């Protein structure tokens with residue numbers, strides 16, 4: 001019994017030391033990996049945005065859309081669209097060891113980029129309104145307008161390649 | 165070669181539907197290329213449906229069209245193809261081995277071209293653009309991730325098509341400069357110069373092309389507008 005207790009006693013400082021080293025190491029590498037993580041998170045947000053837009057678009061192909069799905073999707077699109085500008089902090093472009101198609105013009109033409117993001121947000125609001133009003137005709141027009149807001153920003157601010 | 169006009173006669177080789185389909189595919193392919201690269205998906209879809217319709221028409225015309233358009237008249241087995249290649253490389257220009265219509269190598273290129281173009285359009289029908297909105301009409305039956313995979317195959321197959329088109333143009337240049345056979349005008353006006361022989365190829369009546377085109381247009385319109 002006492003044997004075990006002493007062994008525990010000698011192990012405890014060692015364990016603490018290892019734990020502390022791990023925590024410090026993790027914190028340090030988190031700091032260094034900040035930009036790859038930001039880029040990765042941004043791409044996941046965009047994938048969710050794409051998935052949600054597709055889900056909503058699939059509904060308007062039906063003769064009887066599921067309006068609950070439509071309302072949820074439209075809400076989420078508006079939420080994501082309002083957050084979009086925060087996914088592009090300065091310095092989160094290419095050259096950090098993670099593939100990204102974020103063009104350098106995002107940061108060299110910040111006003112135009114902000115305007116593109118703003119247009120998306122406005123169209124997402126219109127879409128959400130049509131969804132809330134259960135207006136299928138308006139919804140069809142507005143999902144197309146939303147898609148155009150995505151595409152026009154991609155044409156301008158999404159580079160053709162991940163590398164240059 | 166047609167300078168010695170007395171021993172040559174002008175024969176009709178390609179009928180109107182075959183030529184129209186050929187040039188329609190060239191133009192629509194160019195439109196698809198440009199609109200695909202610049203993300204003008206509305207026009208991309210419309211031009212893509214045009215390519216799909218033209219390919220289906222050409223496949224049908226290969227079964228019921230004029231002689232030079234029919235697969236039966238120009239698709240050959242490996243032995244005949246190999247023999248043709250040996251003659252072609254034999255520099256025996258006095259004996260042009262080319263049949264009046266497609267030669268056996270050209271037949272392979274046509275099959276590859278029709279196959280890749282059909283693949284391209286079918287992949288496009290299921291493809292999902294990054295925005296999730298501008299997608300093919302059948303994309304609603306697949307998930308976003310699967311639709312994106314289709315889009316990547318669509319892009320990869322496009323590069324195969326570019327390679328094949330490069331080969332096609334190289335072959336035409338080869339015949340022009342190495343064998344003094346100018347193939348291009350015949351695909352525009354439909355005639356070739358030939359030594360007189362036992363009659364030209366037979367052609368199909370125009371109403372057959374009209375029926376086939378109308379049938380394909382109707383089927384496509386129905387297929388692309390399914391609601392469920």
Ligand code: HEM
Pocket residue numbers: 193196197200201205208209212213215216281284285286287288289290291292293294298299300301315316318319322
């Ligand atoms: C011969 C016919 C076609 C050609 C040559 C063609 C060519 C192309 C090209 C070059 C791209 C851009 C790929 C990239 O670099 O990202 C593209 C994208 C696309 N095409 Fe087509 N296409 C054809 C037919 C179709 C058809 C019939 C549809 C369906 C309606 C379609 C739907 C799409 C979609 C949704 C995209 C966007 C995918 C992406 O984001 O990469 N295409 N196509």
